[in-house]
Amino acid sequence: MSVAESDEAAGTRGRAGARRAGLRRAGPAPAGADRAGSRRTGPRRAGDRALALVGVLGELLITAGVLLLAFLAWQLWWTDVVGNREQARVVESLGWAEPLPTSAAGPAEPGEPAPVVAPPRRDEPPVPAEPSHATTFATLQVPRWDGEPERPVSQGTDRATVLDVLGIGHYEGTAMPGAVGNFALAAHRTTYAKPFSRVEELVEGDPLVVRTPEAWYVYRVTSTRVVLPSQVEVIAPLPGAPGAEPVERTITLTTCHPMFSARERYVVHGVLDYWAPVTDGIPAELLTGA
Numbered sequence: 089m090s091v092a093e094s095d096e097a098a099g100t101r102g103r104a105g106a107r108r109a110g111l112r113r114a115g116p117a118p119a120g121a122d123r124a125g126s127r128r129t130g131p132r133r134a135g136d137r138a139l140a141l142v143g144v145l146g147e148l149l150i151t152a153g154v155l156l157l158a159f160l161a162w163q164l165w166w167t168d169v170v171g172n173r174e175q176a177r178v179v180e181s182l183g184w185a186e187p188l189p190t191s192a193a194g195p196a197e198p199g200e201p202a203p204v205v206a207p208p209r210r211d212e213p214p215v216p217a218e219p220s221h222a223t224t225f226a227t228l229q230v231p232r233w234d235g236e237p238e239r240p241v242s243q244g245t246d247r248a249t250v251l252d253v254l255g256i257g258h259y260e261g262t263a264m265p266g267a268v269g270n271f272a273l274a275a276h277r278t279t280y281a282k283p284f285s286r287v288e289e290l291v292e293g294d295p296l297v298v299r300t301p302e303a304w305y306v307y308r309v310t311s312t313r314v315v316l317p318s319q320v321e322v323i324a325p326l327p328g329a330p331g332a333e334p335v336e337r338t339i340t341l342t343t344c345h346p347m348f349s350a351r352e353r354y355v356v357h358g359v360l361d362y363w364a365p366v367t368d369g370i371p372a373e374l375l376t377g378a
Contacts, residue, residue: 269325
């Protein structure tokens with residue numbers, strides 16, 4: 089064999105060996121290497137999943153917070169806006185005549201006739217018949233609550249048809265305005281125009297002025313107290329004494345207590361001071377706040 093042939097044969101053997109070595113290097117990786125790669129990839133994937141879960145939970149919490157704030161705004165603000173508007177509409181729709189005949193005496197704006205102050209009467213007052221459910225039959229004004237509007241008083245105390253939509257409710261079966269017994273009322277302290285929101289401001293002697301189409305009834309606060317919801321004797325004909333025969337013409341206001349809670353009831357009791365026909369003028373308490 090020549091030197092050239094010998095060199096060529098050697099080169100061929102070298103190339104073949106290199107190819108065999110390359111095949112060995114390119115062959116399947118050892119089992120241990122796969123496990124090591126899995127160990128490197130597994131924690132990273134788990135961490136990615138955890139971060140994604142935290143992101144989803146964060147978005148859900150933000151959405152829940154926005155919805156909660158929207159609900160609170162509706163409950164604590166918008167229901168008052170709608171309630172005040174609707175209750176004002178109810179009072180206006182009663183169509184009762186203005187009880188303001190003219191007189192030369194009493195306060196008045198320049199160039200306007202002065203209102204007549206209705207003389208108090210303490211004889212037997214007229215008593216309206218108890219109306220059907222959800223019928224508005226009277227209004228209430230409280231001079232102590234300066235700035236508060238005249239509120240409608242309607243038959244019944246359920247939320248859906250009276251308290252949430254009409255304002256003040258009259259406990260069915262209790263006395264009507266001017267009658268011997270207990271004229272018992274309920275209203276919200278928060279939300280839905282909150283007619284009794286300022287109930288804790290009332291003190292003994294404060295007037296509570298009820299109006300019907302024919303008459304004014306001026307009650308005076310005699311006491312206030314806090315009771316449990318189960319103490320329904322506060323609206324008995326003789327408050328606090330169920331079964332006893334009433335001898336006075338009284339009024340009771342009830343509402344939830346404390347604010348934003350229904351754990352207890354705040355109760356105001358009063359007694360009729362006097363009455364007056366609407367045609368005789370307007371009670372002095374509504375002109376002076378006394």
